[in-house]
Amino acid sequence: MDDLFAPADVSWTPVSAKLATVRRLNAAITFGLLAIAGLLLFGLLMGWLYGGLFLVLAGLGFAWSWVLIGRNQQSWKYAEREDELLVSHGIMFRQLVVVPYGRMQFVDVAAGPLERSFGLATVELHTATPATDAKIPGLHPDEAARLRDRLSALGQAQAWGL
Incomplete structure (x- = not known):
């Protein structure tokens, strides 16, 4: 079953471990704001016991997301073949x-504020069918630029034959 999602004859390139840090920081901000809002809302309306309970639930949610983010980051990988790009994750x-x-059709490179501060970028490939679009998060900006240029050149060269 593993060969179905990760062919053995392919040399896979993992994404940066900094991707987990960026996503965990994003989760900390989200759960922190949610915890403060819930604490104040439930604390003022229903009593501080319920506000504290909401705070504990938000903390558990953050702890669970911490684990999932680390596992998800480790699953992202990509491989360049002669005729196609493979992206595997999950x-x-x-x-x-x-x-x-x-x-x-075209290749995007994007980086939000947190990604830029950690030196990361995301490469996104667009095709005529949205189901076959792919993205590769957590790339070093130099690798993202190299991949963008290489994929654009290969896409243009192979599209001439259509």
């Missing part, structure tokens, strides 16, 4: 996206 719900270079 622990429970695994996914392998195979994008033929000739089917790519």
